[in-house]
Amino acid sequence: MRRGILSLIILISGCDIIRTNPRAEFVASSRIFTATVESLTLLNENGKLSDKDIELSDQLIERGQDILHLWHSKLTLKEDTSQVQSEMTKVNRELMEIELRGR
Secondary structure, three states, X not given: OHHHHHXXXXXXXXXXXXXXXXXXXXXXXXXXHHHHHHHHHHHHHOOOOOHHHHHHHHHHHHHHHHHHHHHHXXXXXXXXXXXXHHHHHHHHHHHHHHHHHOO
């Protein structure tokens, strides 16, 4: 439960330092993603998620993994990452909404 709340606070706060540093944003987003997925896993194991939310979260987790891989590649190649950052923020928000529904 604490991880979910912490994830939400980090995501919403969006420190200026992180926003101006694509690598820091990548690390923060990947940590939020991981913590949220772990929380969803626990909720699922305890029967707290609906079938619809399980299916949706599975799709979002796959999408999030793909985005993180693409984001990492773009960072390595020193390409613009603003679009993948935005996409990952949306995925994380949607996963956290599912997490909150399961609580």
